Structure formats: C-alpha cells, structure tokens
Amino acid sequence: MYSVGIIGATGAVGTEMLRVLEQRKFPVSEIHSFASTNSVGKELPFCGKLHQIEELTAESFERLDIALFSAGSEISKRWREASRRAGCVMIDNSSAFRMEQDVPLVIPEINAHDLVGHNGVIAVPNCSTIILLMAIAPLQKLGRIKRIVVSTYQAVSGAGAWAMKELEEQTRLFLRGEAIEPTILPHPIAFNLFVHNSAINESGYNGEEWKMIHETKKILHDESMAVTATCIRVPIFRAHSESINIEFEGERPSIEAMRETLAQFPGVKVVDERGANYFPMPKDAAGHYDVLVGHIRHDISNPHAVDLFASGDQLLKGAALDAVQIAESMIEQGLLTK
Amino acid sequence: MYSVGIIGATGAVGTEMLRVLEQRKFPVSEIHSFASTNSVGKELPFCGKLHQIEELTAESFERLDIALFSAGSEISKRWREASRRAGCVMIDNSSAFRMEQDVPLVIPEINAHDLVGHNGVIAVPNCSTIILLMAIAPLQKLGRIKRIVVSTYQAVSGAGAWAMKELEEQTRLFLRGEAIEPTILPHPIAFNLFVHNSAINESGYNGEEWKMIHETKKILHDESMAVTATCIRVPIFRAHSESINIEFEGERPSIEAMRETLAQFPGVKVVDERGANYFPMPKDAAGHYDVLVGHIRHDISNPHAVDLFASGDQLLKGAALDAVQIAESMIEQGLLTK
Numbered sequence: 267m268y269s270v271g272i273i274g275a276t277g278a279v280g281t282e283m284l285r286v287l288e289q290r291k292f293p294v295s296e297i298h299s300f301a302s303t304n305s306v307g308k309e310l311p312f313c314g315k316l317h318q319i320e321e322l323t324a325e326s327f328e329r330l331d332i333a334l335f336s337a338g339s340e341i342s343k344r345w346r347e348a349s350r351r352a353g354c355v356m357i358d359n360s361s362a363f364r365m366e367q368d369v370p371l372v373i374p375e376i377n378a379h380d381l382v383g384h385n386g387v388i389a390v391p392n393c394s395t396i397i398l399l400m401a402i403a404p405l406q407k408l409g410r411i412k413r414i415v416v417s418t419y420q421a422v423s424g425a426g427a428w429a430m431k432e433l434e435e436q437t438r439l440f441l442r443g444e445a446i447e448p449t450i451l452p453h454p455i456a457f458n459l460f461v462h463n464s465a466i467n468e469s470g471y472n473g474e475e476w477k478m479i480h481e482t483k484k485i486l487h488d489e490s491m492a493v494t495a496t497c498i499r500v501p502i503f504r505a506h507s508e509s510i511n512i513e514f515e516g517e518r519p520s521i522e523a524m525r526e527t528l529a530q531f532p533g534v535k536v537v538d539e540r541g542a543n544y545f546p547m548p549k550d551a552a553g554h555y556d557v558l559v560g561h562i563r564h565d566i567s568n569p570h571a572v573d574l575f576a577s578g579d580q581l582l583k584g585a586a587l588d589a590v591q592i593a594e595s596m597i598e599q600g601l602l603t604k
Numbered sequence: 605m606y607s608v609g610i611i612g613a614t615g616a617v618g619t620e621m622l623r624v625l626e627q628r629k630f631p632v633s634e635i636h637s638f639a640s641t642n643s644v645g646k647e648l649p650f651c652g653k654l655h656q657i658e659e660l661t662a663e664s665f666e667r668l669d670i671a672l673f674s675a676g677s678e679i680s681k682r683w684r685e686a687s688r689r690a691g692c693v694m695i696d697n698s699s700a701f702r703m704e705q706d707v708p709l710v711i712p713e714i715n716a717h718d719l720v721g722h723n724g725v726i727a728v729p730n731c732s733t734i735i736l737l738m739a740i741a742p743l744q745k746l747g748r749i750k751r752i753v754v755s756t757y758q759a760v761s762g763a764g765a766w767a768m769k770e771l772e773e774q775t776r777l778f779l780r781g782e783a784i785e786p787t788i789l790p791h792p793i794a795f796n797l798f799v800h801n802s803a804i805n806e807s808g809y810n811g812e813e814w815k816m817i818h819e820t821k822k823i824l825h826d827e828s829m830a831v832t833a834t835c836i837r838v839p840i841f842r843a844h845s846e847s848i849n850i851e852f853e854g855e856r857p858s859i860e861a862m863r864e865t866l867a868q869f870p871g872v873k874v875v876d877e878r879g880a881n882y883f884p885m886p887k888d889a890a891g892h893y894d895v896l897v898g899h900i901r902h903d904i905s906n907p908h909a910v911d912l913f914a915s916g917d918q919l920l921k922g923a924a925l926d927a928v929q930i931a932e933s934m935i936e937q938g939l940l941t942k
Binding site: 413414415417419433434437438441452453454457458459460461463464465466469470471472479492493494496498500501502503507509511521540541543545547548549560561562563564565566567568571573575 | 751752753755757771772775776779790791792795796797798799801802803804807808809810817830831832834836838839840841845847849859878879881883885886887898899900901902903904905906909911913
C-alpha cells in the first residue's frame, strides 16, 4: 500500500486523479490532497471518506511514496528537489521535465519499459500526444511509420477547470445575445475555435504543436519520425479529437489488419461503422478510459498512407488516467518500493 | 439589367443570395423568389421592397435571365431542362451537376475562364472545396502543388437553416441538463463534433470528402493533384475552418512570399499575427466575404511542405457569394446577354 499525494487536487485533472485512483482500486494507504492556500482546510471525498486539503511544504514529501503533480510547470519545478530528497516518486502532468534525458515520458501501454531508467521523476506526456500515440503506436507493428500529419480538435479542459466554466458561461451569454469578454482563454470560445493559445516559436508552430512533434519522437524512440501538427481549440468540454494522416515507409496495411491490431491494443476501442456513419466522437469518449479510433481508410493521395480519426478523454487518458497507470506499471515492474 | 430568380429563397443560402445581390448592387431588373408550397405567398424584402414568394413552374423560367438554385440536388435536377429550354442561365449550388463535363465548376477568382464553355448550367463548388481552394490556388504561382492533406472544422450552416436552429436549441437543452434528441443532424452537435454525415463510399471516404478531392482536381485542371480530406462537423454556426498541409513539387516558397501572394489575391485576407497568436477564426470570418488565411509555416516534417489554417463563411464565399460572383463574371465576360 502506498501513501499518495495529489498536488493540484481541486483542478480539472486533480479531481480526476482522485476519482481514477478510487475507480481502479489503487493500493492507497493514505491519501493527501494539496491545493492553493485558499483551498487548504476544505474537504475532498476519497473512497467514502472526507479528507482535508493540506498546504504543500518540503516536509509533505516525507509522508508520501508517490506524488501526482498537476498544478502547472512552476509548481512542479519548485518541488522537484524536495520530492527527490524525500525519496518520493513524482509523476508529473506538467511539461516542466518532459524533454529531460533522465525523465521517462511514458504512456504505459506503449513504453512502460522506459520507467526503469527513472530518477525520481516521471513525466506524463501532453494530452494531445497521448491520444495521437494511442491511435498510431499499435500500427507500428504493421510497418514502420515515416510521417504523421495531425490536426487536433481540442477540448477546453486542457486549459483547466476555469476554461470549462468559461465555455459554459460564454455559451449562455451568446445565446442570450449578450457580449462576451474572454478571461481564461484569449479569444471567445462559445461557437468559435482558434489556433492553440500557446506561444508561437520561430518556426511558426505553437507550444502545443511543438510538444506533439517532439514528445512523439521521444516516446517512440525514433528521432527520424517526421511529424507535423496543427493544434486547434474547439468548443467541446473534455474530449480531444484528432484527424491523423499516417505515411508508412513500405506497403500500408489493409484496413482489416489495422482494425484488428487497434482493437487488440489495450486502451483503444475501434469505432468504425461505415454503414451507420458512426465514428469516434467526443461525446462518446468523454468520461471513458479508452481512446476511440475510426474512420480508418486508405489515403487516396498517397499509396503508402492511411487516414483515421480519434477521440479520447483529455482529463482521463490524456492526463489523470495515464498518471495513475504509470504508478501501477511501476508497482508491477517492482520500481516502487514500499 | 437582369431578371433574377432565387430557388430555395427561404433557406440559409437563399436568404444570403438575396442579401448579397443587394449588397453588391447586382443589376437586377426583377427579383423572383421561389420556395416550397407552404412559403408561397409570404413576403421577402429586397432593396427596400417586399416581394411575394412564388411557386416554381416550368413557366417561371420564361421570366428569368438567371436562376440561382439552392434547394438541393433533387430540385436542381427536376428543373434543369425547363431552365435550359427557356434560355435561362442556371447557377446551381447543389452537387447535382458539378462533375458533368459540360458544366463549369467555378470559383471566379480562380477559374472564371471556365465559364466560357457553359451550356446553360454553372455549378458552385462545395463550400469546403471553395474555402480550401481560395487558400491554396494563390500559392500555385509560387510552385506546383503536388499533394494536399486537409482536415475541416465545418459549421452546421452547411446542413441548412434547420441545422443552425438545432445547434442553438440543443445547446440550450444541454446547458439545462435536459436530454438531446437529434432531428436534422444524425448525432448530437451541442458540445460535440463528428465525421461529416454524408454516406461513406467503398473507399471509406464520406461524400463531402470525396467532393473536396474531386472538385479540386476539376477546378484546378490538374487530375494528378493528390488530395486527401477528413471532413468534420463542429458546433459552430456559419464559418468553416480548414487545417491544410500543402506539399510542393519543388522548393517550397518562403513564408513572406506566401503571405504576400495570398494578401494580393482577391477574396483572401491574411490573418497571421504570430506575436499576438492571432489567426483565422470562424467568429472573424462569419458575415464577411473574405477567406481568412494564417498560421502559415514551413512543415517541419517535410522539406517541400507548408501548413496553414483558413476560415471562411460557408454561406457567403462557400455558397451565396460565389454564386453571385459567377453571375457577375458572366456579365463581365459578355456571357449573359440581356
């Protein structure tokens, strides 16, 4: 049994982390929730009992075996050393350490073996990267993937609980014909969409696109894999979708082989009913663990390429679930001593 | 001056056709609006006067020089011969005749010259095709385009005025926590998105994707142009957006050259402010004639490719405006005799 801390427990991902630990019967001996000062003392439910939100200090880590961080990069950076000194394993949902060489970046179904090299910190990949790779990594056994062109349809949950509230509130205002003043997101999101609001680098990509490109190479251990991404925020609450074009180096697999391979992969569900025109949708992905994959077809523009469409819950497989699965995989691999 | 008929005058596109004719001071001698039986006798405004909606008969065409059709393929097919016999020019917004060899498929800024060969019927391309081509055709003068990978973010207006009402009504129900029963669109659209609801063909593409692929080749007169498309319906009222990856045959143009070339092209507005993270958005495209193009960057995954993002009003440049521009271009070219 493990003493587990949730840093950012009142946030959109933190809330799901508590829920996922409970749903999956993670072997929790003690649960400790941490949040910002104004939440300290408030109570959160876990496994039928209420526990008080605590203030995070360096001493907190002495009481933790595992710390699940989801409070932004700054918080993760501030506490890494305290966590490491206390021998606590930090599973970090922020982008703070993802590209560091001794930090495994892990989607357990894909590269659980990378956990072995950990040095006290494991990073959860970007939510869009996770959903992309759940859809494409299974196909690698059917042939080497050479290039990926992906366009995202990202839910507002990726910008946190307040952004979800903002979508709801703006939509009400819009329907009443009232003016919208964005506060969390930079542009109106009600009945609108926009290029992801992370800074644009000198190559012209935004931060989110850059993460998808480079995290993919790291997770798949293939620096030569060519990836381009266009990341778009859409007025959806919590499931991301992605339109993915995959170019194989050699012959592309048959549709049947792709469906079978995807269906057998843990955490993936094939939703590909051509006759009924039923494919992955955020409404079906929201609240569920599986990444849905469908609209699978041979790309008519390139004899080596295929097109597909995926939806996955940004807060679950895109964040909280992946973090908990990392902890589970570490236990299985004997990497978490108690 | 020309006697102009609008077939489908009460629909989402028909309404805009009347407005666009008025805004652009199209030389109208008489306006005739036609709609389904239950609208006959109702009045519509045009240039400050009301006129009655009429019932369409074969004789109607005797009184028309130009008939702008936007009432679906079946209606267009039913009246083609009557229109042709009466010497009326049919400008058809449906997909009924688009791929017929003697029917010009025209975006006037791109292939107005194709109007010369018309045989009484001119087709307006699919809305998603128009927005795609407005963004890419200008770039052809910078180098031959070899392949296009496009993913759409399509507004509900493409499914008509009732679908727009459905989005509004479903959103209200959703926010009140009430059950949603889709009636016009096949799946819930409030805070959801889905693969375009046109039939899937044996290649696995839906009808909308197939149109984008094949209409592009026809309009650009390049059967060898490779195109793949993924068409997605999003909860947006009236502007479509598209994430477009363009592969050039030779060297790709510089960002600056692309911005300049696009900015000079009539009907295109470059919205590409990297510092402010301001790019094309449906909220800025809705109600405007121009197709907005931005987030222009060199694709890091392919040394010959570029990525960009476009938004355009589906009802205007995607339909009504393009139809009226076709009529204007025919007058300019002396193809409409009065």
